[in-house]
Amino acid sequence: MELLYVWIEDYKNIKKQGFNFSPKHWFDFEYEEDKEGTVIGGTLHHEERNSNYPKDFFGENISNVTAIVGKNGSGKSNLTEYLIEIIRQSECTSEYNNLNNFTLVFKSSIDKIRIISSIFKTNQINLSSNNKIPLTTEYKHLSELYLPLDLKFLFLSSNINRRLSSINIPHSFFETQQIDLSNITLLEDYNLDQVHYQDILNITSILYENAGTFFNFFKHPKYLTIEVQHDNIVSDYYHEADKKEVFLEKFCRSLLKNIQSISDIILQDEISKILENGTFNDILEYIHRNIDSDLTLYNILSDALSKDITVSGIIFYDLDNNADKLHFEQLRTKLNKFIKDKPWIDLSKIFKIDWQYKSENTQTYKSPLSYGELTKASFLARMYQNIKLSEKEYFVLIFDETSIGYHPQWQKHEIYSLIEFLNTVFPTKFFQVLITSHSPFLISDLPKDNIIFLNKKENGECEVKQPEDMTHTFGANIHSLYRNSFFLENGLMGEFAKGKIDQVIRNLSNEQLNEKEKMSPEDIQFVIQQIGEPLIKNKLQQMYDQHFHFDLEDRIKQLEKEVADLKKRRK
Incomplete structure (x- = not known):
């Protein structure tokens, strides 16, 4: 399954514009308008191109890699945003909201073209050169516009300034067809520390597995640590016999204080009395009765404390120890579920999750990852976990400027490392990759027919430059790419x-x-x-x-x- 083409009537600066995602198939929608300028139909032209294009150019399980490049404001992010909006709204039970006419064209695994459009009825045709598909305006309801059920879209973006429209997607027995793993979407549901904790837990889990070999761009930690954030119980209070109980009491008091800070006045007073006068059992009973009926988080830490902890009350998971691996996986699964089920509880104020390293003289120390290292590791981990757990066979991976913050050396390896990762770790899954980028290193890894070149017209509208009008990009030098592919004006000098x-x-x-x-x-x-x-x-x-x-x-x-x-x- 592969996305070949999208035509968009009107979205932000994209006006009656088509985008081809395949070097082997070319589409052009010749639309017809009424007197008011509304699209009422037209003809979708199709022809096969580049018959000599190698079958498995990017590997057996990657159908295509397409880069979307151009000036700032030319419409790169708007295009990927619109695609995600279509998929989001396809999972609603009403008509597509706030989306003007559009047409999507897919190629199925059996060489059929599937057309999904708000202008005409879903159809299938055999692939052949110079087909003309007549369009009508009769069908436009969601019941006629289903997406391929065996396809899943994953969207990743480092952008935290954009916000997709808020759409209530009903929970379904079936697995959702799109997952937005971008920073802005996660931060709508969780605070920054909760997102960071989930990323650390997921990255740590991958370091235990074979996929961890693809995370060799940063130094791997020796330990994952959990420390309860509570100043009222000092470490001197600990004795070997009661370390576990004191640790759990610290946690329960921290949890109640966190709930108290976001509660109304009546509940704040009630919690204050429990914290001041209640025993540990009283506090535990209150949490069980009013906050967490399953005591999920308490049991997570209680299970974790079946292993040794330090006198200061820090749990250490040795990432080289198989027994610790089992404990950690139980912790990660339950903790991630707790964060998703109870995002209103700020875990960062209750306990701290971190990595620690061991020096040659066996001393432990912390060494935070750089912005680029953490960004790359987080995106790979989010993608890995979602693909691994999905029952879908086909994936469209959309990366919106995820290489922001990468050193040029990493940008040189971005396409290569992604292809190696997908082909090696998921040999039974099938992928199509769409990437927006300002990196000349990235497009030097792609033939020009794998690149959508966007220009910004004087009126601000998006304009697609045809590949035949552009110079070759594959293996090209940076100066040529900046000048020709990114429409850089007035030379390359600062x-x-x-x-x-x-x-x-x-x-x-x-x-x-x-x-x-x-x-x-x-x-x-x-x-x-x-x-x-x-x-x-x-x-x-x-x-x-x-x-x-x-x-x-x-x-x-x-x-x-x-x-x-x-x-x-x-x-």
């Missing part, structure tokens, strides 16, 4: 440097300058010496010599002085 060089040129060209623009010979020479492009540097040096009447001997003396200065620095 604007500040360009301004300084222009100022030098004006000073050396005897132009009329105001006092602010004038530069001393020393300042002009300094700028010239900093320039990294040899052609520009040498040309400006010639202009400088001519302007200030430097002869050859003067130039030699100047260079000798520079060499002497460099030798002094070396000493």
Whole structure:
């Protein structure tokens, strides 16, 4: 199953625009309008292209990888956002809300084209060149617009400024067809610490498994630790016989204090009395009766404490220990469920989950991951857990600028590592990948027919540039890609440097300058010496010599002085 094409009538800056996702199939919707400009039908043209395109170019279980690139504001994120909206609303029981006419085209595993449209009835046709499919406007209700049931969409985005429209998707016996794993969506339901805890738990789980070999871009921790956040019970109170009970009492008191902080005044007073005068059993009974009838979280930690803890009350899970692995997996499963069932309880104020490492002298220490490391590990872990647990066979993975914060070295490996991960870890699943990006390294791994080039017209609308009008991208150098594929204007040099060089040129060209623009010979020479492009540097040096009447001997003396200065620095 593969998404081949989408046509969108009107969404943000996308107006009556089609997008082809396959290098082997090309579609174009020739629409018809009424007098008011409303699309009332048309013809969907289709032709097969690139017959010599290798069958398994990205591996046996990856049908296609498509990058969506272009200027800021050209519509990259709007396109992926619209796709997710269609899928979200397809799981509702009403008509598509706030979405104008659209058409989706899929290719099934048996070489059939399936067309899902708000303009005409769902249909199937055999694949053949130059087909023309007549469209009508008779069918537009959701009951006629079902998506392929064996297909699942996963959406990941690092963007926390956008928000998809709020749609109530009813719970169903069947597995949902879309999962939004982006930061903004998770933060709608959980606070930042809860999302962070879930990511740490999921990443740690993967480090135990074979898939952990794909997480070699950061140093793996030795331990996962859990520490209750409570200052009223100090570590001196501990004795070997009562460590577990005191730990659990600390937890229960922290839990009640957290509930108290978000409760009304009457409940706050009630909890205060329990905390001040109640025994441990009284507190436990109150939690059981009013907060957590199954005592899920209490039992999670109680089970965890069947293993040793430190005198300070910190639980250590040794990631190299098989027995600890079993305890940890029980903890992870129950804790993730608790977070999802009770997102209003802020666990970060009750206990802290962290990683620790062991040095050569056996001392433990903390070493937080960088933003890029944690972002990459979190996205991979979210994707891994959802694919692993899904019964679906086909997946469309949509990545919206997930490489933000990656070092260029990582950007070079993004396509390669993703393909290796999917082919190796999930050999029985099938994938299509859509990626929006500003990285030239990413598109240098893709043929130009695998790239949707978006331009922003003067009126702000999205414009698709056809691949035949673009230069080849596969294996291309960065400078060519920036200039041709990202529609970079006015050269590749930073604007500040360009301004300084222009100022030098004006000073050396005897132009009329105001006092602010004038530069001393020393300042002009300094700028010239900093320039990294040899052609520009040498040309400006010639202009400088001519302007200030430097002869050859003067130039030699100047260079000798520079060499002497460099030798002094070396000493």
